[in-house]
Amino acid sequence: MPDFSTQTLTSPFSVAAPADDAACQAALRASGPIPRHIAIIMDGNGRWAQARGQHRFVGHHEGVVSVRDVTEAAVEVGIEHLTLYTFSTENWHRPPQEVEALMSLLVDTVAKERDTLLRNGVRLNVLGALEALPAACRQGLETLMHDTESLPRMTLHLALSYSGRWEIVQAARRIAEAAAAGTLDPATLDEEMFAARLDTASLPDPDLLIRTGGEMRVSNFLLWSIAYTELYVTEKLWPDFRRQALYEAIRDFQGRERRFGRVPGASATP
Numbered sequence: 001m002p003d004f005s006t007q008t009l010t011s012p013f014s015v016a017a018p019a020d021d022a023a024c025q026a027a028l029r030a031s032g033p034i035p036r037h038i039a040i041i042m043d044g045n046g047r048w049a050q051a052r053g054q055h056r057f058v059g060h061h062e063g064v065v066s067v068r069d070v071t072e073a074a075v076e077v078g079i080e081h082l083t084l085y086t087f088s089t090e091n092w093h094r095p096p097q098e099v100e101a102l103m104s105l106l107v108d109t110v111a112k113e114r115d116t117l118l119r120n121g122v123r124l125n126v127l128g129a130l131e132a133l134p135a136a137c138r139q140g141l142e143t144l145m146h147d148t149e150s151l152p153r154m155t156l157h158l159a160l161s162y163s164g165r166w167e168i169v170q171a172a173r174r175i176a177e178a179a180a181a182g183t184l185d186p187a188t189l190d191e192e193m194f195a196a197r198l199d200t201a202s203l204p205d206p207d208l209l210i211r212t213g214g215e216m217r218v219s220n221f222l223l224w225s226i227a228y229t230e231l232y233v234t235e236k237l238w239p240d241f242r243r244q245a246l247y248e249a250i251r252d253f254q255g256r257e258r259r260f261g262r263v264p265g266a267s268a269t270p
Helices: 020-030 044-049 056-077 087-092 096-119 137-150 162-181 191-195 243-254
Strands: 037-041 080-090 122-127 155-164 206-210 230-233
Touching: 020 056, 020 243, 037 243, 044 056, 056 080, 056 155, 056 243, 080 087, 080 096, 080 191, 087 096, 096 122, 096 137, 096 230, 122 137, 162 191, 206 243, 230 243
Parallel strands: 037 080, 037 206, 080 155, 122 155, 206 230
Antiparallel strands: none
16 A cells, blocks of 8 residues: 555646645644544535626536645645535436536546546545436446545545435434344434444544535534534635635634533543
């Protein structure tokens, strides 16, 4: 297995990093803890395009550039898990032409980024109803998940055909099935047992949830997991959110005291 610890993420599809980027990252690591897991609600692609008199799809295309830049920066700064709210269960109700264009963009992006993920030790994972995606999307994602499953540097989780309520219902269904089969006593059910049946069971809870676009809501995202997650909302629309904006969010996180319901100064572990 190659040593990824001192490598920088490079991609022919990347935004050029600023000349002082390495120094910015070093200062960020020195100033406080780096979140282990960051989740992002990527909002504002359509508004970004409409403000420029362009079709909404132009905003989605530009949003992919932000995904690349933020993912590269996350890897380089030492984040272990990055979860992106890519397509919600509610997004299936958008106009068919937009949904089709988004799925086509997803297939194209997965194909283009394959070598970059492999070369830089990034594992791909998908959260959500993968079976609901078009066959070409599903097959491309399944292949890339298989090809990257042992890569250790960071895991990039794409929430696709996902919602927090959907995830909780799926876990409840698994519990009900186990109880009906006699393999689970409902009287023994606790939070840990419930969490173990979520799609996100293998992930640490997010330390930081970033929402772009200025909206003050969590939009049915990771509802169980974000119970004690720090929230950061920025007015920047997603196509304008690049690595420097990510660093700003992490700096804000570093200035907070995480108490998990305890009094100030108590242990900061949940």
